Amino acid sequence: MKIMSDTSPSAETVILPGEPESLSASVVHRLELEILKGQRKPGDRLDERQLADHFGVSRTPVREALQRLAASGLVVSRGRQGLQVAQLSLADLLDAFSVAAEMEALASAQAARRIRPDQHNRLEAAHQACSVAANIRDAEGFYEANLEFHETIAAASHNRILSEELRRLTVKISPYRRTITFQPGRMESSIPEHEQIMQAIFRGDAAQASQLMRSHVTLLGDGLSDLLHFLRLYGDQKLLTELA
Amino acid sequence: MKIMSDTSPSAETVILPGEPESLSASVVHRLELEILKGQRKPGDRLDERQLADHFGVSRTPVREALQRLAASGLVVSRGRQGLQVAQLSLADLLDAFSVAAEMEALASAQAARRIRPDQHNRLEAAHQACSVAANIRDAEGFYEANLEFHETIAAASHNRILSEELRRLTVKISPYRRTITFQPGRMESSIPEHEQIMQAIFRGDAAQASQLMRSHVTLLGDGLSDLLHFLRLYGDQKLLTELA
DNA sequence: TTCCACAAACTGGCATACAATATCGTGGTC
DNA sequence: GACCACGATATTGTATGCCAGTTTGTGGAA
Numbered sequence: 001m002k003i004m005s006d007t008s009p010s011a012e013t014v015i016l017p018g019e020p021e022s023l024s025a026s027v028v029h030r031l032e033l034e035i036l037k038g039q040r041k042p043g044d045r046l047d048e049r050q051l052a053d054h055f056g057v058s059r060t061p062v063r064e065a066l067q068r069l070a071a072s073g074l075v076v077s078r079g080r081q082g083l084q085v086a087q088l089s090l091a092d093l094l095d096a097f098s099v100a101a102e103m104e105a106l107a108s109a110q111a112a113r114r115i116r117p118d119q120h121n122r123l124e125a126a127h128q129a130c131s132v133a134a135n136i137r138d139a140e141g142f143y144e145a146n147l148e149f150h151e152t153i154a155a156a157s158h159n160r161i162l163s164e165e166l167r168r169l170t171v172k173i174s175p176y177r178r179t180i181t182f183q184p185g186r187m188e189s190s191i192p193e194h195e196q197i198m199q200a201i202f203r204g205d206a207a208q209a210s211q212l213m214r215s216h217v218t219l220l221g222d223g224l225s226d227l228l229h230f231l232r233l234y235g236d237q238k239l240l241t242e243l244a
Numbered sequence: 245m246k247i248m249s250d251t252s253p254s255a256e257t258v259i260l261p262g263e264p265e266s267l268s269a270s271v272v273h274r275l276e277l278e279i280l281k282g283q284r285k286p287g288d289r290l291d292e293r294q295l296a297d298h299f300g301v302s303r304t305p306v307r308e309a310l311q312r313l314a315a316s317g318l319v320v321s322r323g324r325q326g327l328q329v330a331q332l333s334l335a336d337l338l339d340a341f342s343v344a345a346e347m348e349a350l351a352s353a354q355a356a357r358r359i360r361p362d363q364h365n366r367l368e369a370a371h372q373a374c375s376v377a378a379n380i381r382d383a384e385g386f387y388e389a390n391l392e393f394h395e396t397i398a399a400a401s402h403n404r405i406l407s408e409e410l411r412r413l414t415v416k417i418s419p420y421r422r423t424i425t426f427q428p429g430r431m432e433s434s435i436p437e438h439e440q441i442m443q444a445i446f447r448g449d450a451a452q453a454s455q456l457m458r459s460h461v462t463l464l465g466d467g468l469s470d471l472l473h474f475l476r477l478y479g480d481q482k483l484l485t486e487l488a
Numbered sequence: 489t490t491c492c493a494c495a496a497a498c499t500g501g502c503a504t505a506c507a508a509t510a511t512c513g514t515g516g517t518c
Numbered sequence: 519g520a521c522c523a524c525g526a527t528a529t530t531g532t533a534t535g536c537c538a539g540t541t542t543g544t545g546g547a548a
Contacts, residue, residue, distance in 0.1 A: 024311070058532060060533065064307065067315075
């Protein structure tokens with residue numbers, strides 16, 4: 001065991017008290033979180049030794065973590081040139097949102113039939129948090145609350161497979177969803193949509209909940225042009241080159 | 245490099261000529277194939293050293309492969325008690341089929357709009373192969389051709405994300421889908437369903453293709469009782485205990 | 489000044505050695 | 519005879535060293 005010297009790693013090295021997870025599992029979670037929080041952006045290279053230092057472990061658990069993330073599609077291998085955070089083309093991004101829309105729609109339908117009282121409350125709380133964050137223009141807070149809202153619906157579907165797949169996909173597109181969340185007006189327009197979806201679930205209207213969620217998540221409407229506009233403004237050429 | 249002695253490993257050790265994939269990637273593919281082919285069944289333990297011997301590599305690439313498969317949900321970790329091929333509960337299985345149904349439905353809808361001529365031919369060929377296999381009661385052949393049929397539709401959706409997710413899910417439920425395929429009458433009933441789906445795709449009727457595929461894949465109708473009957477007959481208690 | 493070639497450092501892939509922990513068998517005692 | 523405890527063994531988790539392929543930088547020649 002290496003003793004932590006004064007050159008402390010930049011990441012926390014505490015083990016979560018809940019479960020003594022293995023180091024590789026710990027690295028998976030922490031890396032996922034860093035990507036989800038936008039600290040590592042699509043296209044960033046992932047150097048094994050650097051990550052090992054960063055997390056205070058050896059290369060082996062880092063490599064295993066990267067393999068897992070690669071299998072999830074969160075990072076991609078470029079042959080012997082190392083790995084990098086997955087960079088979705090514009091086409092991939094639209095595809096991913098169409099898949100996510102279907103899965104969220106299914107989750108909403110099943111949630112409408114299966115939701116439990118405690119999840120009922122949790123969903124209302126998440127919706128409340130979204131509203132508050134939107135009112136005070138707290139984009140970061142809204143992003144968090146929005147994740148909670150959608151994750152609660154996934155949990156309420158009581159469909160373990162669906163929850164897992166949805167979570168994987170959510171993490172994969174989270175860097176891009178962030179930029180959408182931060183679009184002006186996006187937060188405000190989400191609130192009534194959330195409200196309608198939630199009400200449909202509460203009254204057990206699976207078809208309606210499903211349909212509402214599908215259009216809420218789908219990017220192909222207004223969202224697409226908004227996104228394109230944003231990308232043009234901020235010059236994310238990597239995405240736009242796909243349009244040539 | 246270890247020279248292959250006369251105690252040859254039971255698996256082929258040739259490198260595919262196409263691309264010099266890494267050993268861990270090779271192990272992933274070969275293990276997936278063995279699970280897909282039913283050579284390794286749900287609940288089977290996966291011993292690292294044994295697999296390393298089996299594939300003629302060291303434990304490191306085997307471990308990395310297992311990590312990837314674990315991330316896909318194909319194998320599950322049981323703490324320090326090693327890994328085993330994922331064993332879906334009955335509830336999980338129904339959930340998985342409901343998710344697969346939605347994703348295949350989406351694939352069919354997009355395929356109806358985007359299919360290319362060469363994929364048109366490929367789909368017809370796969371359908372032909374299914375028919376032939378069904379006629380001569382070749383369950384194994386039908387299983388293969390059926391995979392090809394569904395995979396062609398996924399490819400024709402030209403949705404990379406969807407194809408990947410669907411592939412992962414397909415592999416995960418393949419052991420169970422096998423038992424369904426081998427139900428008496430299942431092959432025969434699939435042929436007209438495939439026919440209808442294919443025709444809907446060919447005439448670009450996305451809504452119809454989607455709907456037909458959804459009911460084709462969904463287990464909740466006749467398929468469920470068939471499956472339960474099968475499980476009872478063959479006493480797969482591990483699944484049935486979930487019913488208690 | 490520019491381009492090519494060669495070398496050195498870097499980085500990922502694999503194997504092996506070591507550490508920690510769980511399981512199983514055996515022996516002793518109640 | 520049965521149950522518990524302790525130790526041997528097997529298996530997983532982690533670290534490290536070596537090798538191969540790639541990239542980059544430098545020096546020389548055109």
